[in-house]
Amino acid sequence: MVKQILLFTLAALPGISAAQSKKSAAGRQKPNIIFIYADDLGYAETGPYGQQKIKTPNLDRLSAEGIHFNQFYTSTPVCAPARCMLLTGRHGGHSYIRGNYEMGGFPDSLEGGQMPLPEGTITVGSMLQQAGYTTAAVGKWGLGMQYSSGDPNKQGFNYFYGYLDQKQAHNYYPSHLWENGKADSLHNQYINVHKPLQPEAATDNDFEYYKGKDYAVDEMTKKATRFIKSHQSSPFFLYLPYTIPHVSLQVPDSALKQYIGQFNEKPYYGQQGYTPHKYPLSAYAAMITYLDTQVGIIMDLVASMGLDDNTIIMFSSDNGTTFNGGVDPAFFNSTGGLRGFKMDLYEGGIREPLIARWPGKIPAGKTSELPGVQYDMMATFADIAGIKAPANDGISLLPEMTGKHGQQASRKYIYFEYPEKGGAVAIRMGQWKAIKNGLKKNPDAAWELYDLAKDKSEEHNIAASHPDMIPAFDAIVKKEHRNAHINEWEFINSKLKAAK
Numbered sequence: 001m002v003k004q005i006l007l008f009t010l011a012a013l014p015g016i017s018a019a020q021s022k023k024s025a026a027g028r029q030k031p032n033i034i035f036i037y038a039d040d041l042g043y044a045e046t047g048p049y050g051q052q053k054i055k056t057p058n059l060d061r062l063s064a065e066g067i068h069f070n071q072f073y074t075s076t077p078v079c080a081p082a083r084c085m086l087l088t089g090r091h092g093g094h095s096y097i098r099g100n101y102e103m104g105g106f107p108d109s110l111e112g113g114q115m116p117l118p119e120g121t122i123t124v125g126s127m128l129q130q131a132g133y134t135t136a137a138v139g140k141w142g143l144g145m146q147y148s149s150g151d152p153n154k155q156g157f158n159y160f161y162g163y164l165d166q167k168q169a170h171n172y173y174p175s176h177l178w179e180n181g182k183a184d185s186l187h188n189q190y191i192n193v194h195k196p197l198q199p200e201a202a203t204d205n206d207f208e209y210y211k212g213k214d215y216a217v218d219e220m221t222k223k224a225t226r227f228i229k230s231h232q233s234s235p236f237f238l239y240l241p242y243t244i245p246h247v248s249l250q251v252p253d254s255a256l257k258q259y260i261g262q263f264n265e266k267p268y269y270g271q272q273g274y275t276p277h278k279y280p281l282s283a284y285a286a287m288i289t290y291l292d293t294q295v296g297i298i299m300d301l302v303a304s305m306g307l308d309d310n311t312i313i314m315f316s317s318d319n320g321t322t323f324n325g326g327v328d329p330a331f332f333n334s335t336g337g338l339r340g341f342k343m344d345l346y347e348g349g350i351r352e353p354l355i356a357r358w359p360g361k362i363p364a365g366k367t368s369e370l371p372g373v374q375y376d377m378m379a380t381f382a383d384i385a386g387i388k389a390p391a392n393d394g395i396s397l398l399p400e401m402t403g404k405h406g407q408q409a410s411r412k413y414i415y416f417e418y419p420e421k422g423g424a425v426a427i428r429m430g431q432w433k434a435i436k437n438g439l440k441k442n443p444d445a446a447w448e449l450y451d452l453a454k455d456k457s458e459e460h461n462i463a464a465s466h467p468d469m470i471p472a473f474d475a476i477v478k479k480e481h482r483n484a485h486i487n488e489w490e491f492i493n494s495k496l497k498a499a500k
Helices: 002-012 018-026 057-064 079-088 124-130 204-208 216-230 280-304 374-385 467-480 494-499
Strands: 032-038 067-073 134-140 159-163 176-179 182-185 236-241 311-317 351-357 366-368 414-418 424-429 432-436 448-451
Touching: 032 280, 032 374, 057 280, 057 311, 057 351, 079 124, 079 374, 124 134, 124 236, 124 374, 134 216, 159 216, 176 216, 216 236, 216 280, 280 311, 414 467, 424 467, 432 467
Parallel strands: 032 236, 032 311, 067 366, 134 159, 134 236
Antiparallel strands: 067 351, 159 176, 176 182, 311 351, 414 424, 424 432, 432 448
16 A cells, blocks of 8 residues: 555656656565576577577577676586476585486376475575565476475465476477466367377378467466566566477477478478477477567566566576487587587586576676576575575576676586486586596596687597596585485495495
8 A cells, every 4th residue: 555655646746657656666676587498498599699590589689688698507407407406506416306207107197297396495486485576487397296295386486387297398289287286278189299100101181280279388478478467566586487499399380481491301200209390490490489489578578567677587498409309409500519418418418598687787788708507596586686595506696697796706616417318427617627427337437627718519538638636526526416315316326325
């Protein structure tokens, strides 16, 4: 009531419009935070990071009006654990969830989600709720079903809409999505998105099988914009983990048309998994452009509501580009020359975009070479909200974003640990990148060492020339690793556990 009286009084004063009075009130609120998260987006698949074939005008605008980081990382190179580490501020050696631990199957009848976050987890959502924010997650969750402790409504989010099970997210035309624990039926028939076609017999009509009526991304954006409109008068946090461009290759025909004819392409029949598509290169490009369109919708809505100056919008992705399902990362130069893909701790698997825009706070048109990582987001969000962050493994990147470099915290290294694909660890220390692979089979595997200042593609292993550095890397692993709670994820101290 006091706020309404104040707005009425301000609006009634000569020379002060209603929009200006709303802006004045907004200036006294904690900043709104919108974090848009892509899925399997390669480092160089957008315009700000050098993409030439795929159009991303809204991300270009987001970067031109803000800052983009050139040396930013996901916390780990696959879906569920990357999301856990983002939301809990923990790296791969401390995170509760460290891999894609599946609890069900692909058909609707077997929907079971992934290993759930445990009860009592402190997430960025619960942290911001305590600071007075209304919180929403719209998109792909992957951290537990509605009947488990991982239910997003129990993990710091007042509102959730989207996929709970990341396996269901392979289909962009699902039979249902989830809204606050209840299934929201869509106008789509069930599609087996992993059913391949026979190249010698496939017809145009066969490709039509993989299309539906309600496109999940559109439904997500509808809910996200409704949330923003409904909570514009108080601080909100919107976590938007879209599923694009994770395969399957499915995109509305209206979006596909702009690319058909631009590329020399052949049909993909599904032999490498996921959905067949008659125009796989066009479909992949169109999916990323469609994601960009959603970014534009969010940006334009925030501006139209007069919230620009009090809203920070950020964009990143969960891991590097994929290598199957009809995706051709070489054709699009998806990694920008970096080594590796999704599921690798080489740069191509973990280096990701980070773009941030906040008019009046973040200088426009800036780039940063400060190494950062997604487990920094808890500390960063806390800094934006003006609160103390709970215990976490990151640092706030807000000083770097806002040009207050003298206030930017430093650190000695960034730590990565990944138990799947044979088990790997990596350490980014200044210009140096150390990595070990295949630790499950060979616990004594040797370190590889790369000088990223001279060799960002990690082509020249110079570990033999720097033996003096190896003990420091061993000490970091010993310091940062905490034994996993399930055997499948424990590979650092597996010999010790076996001896017991």
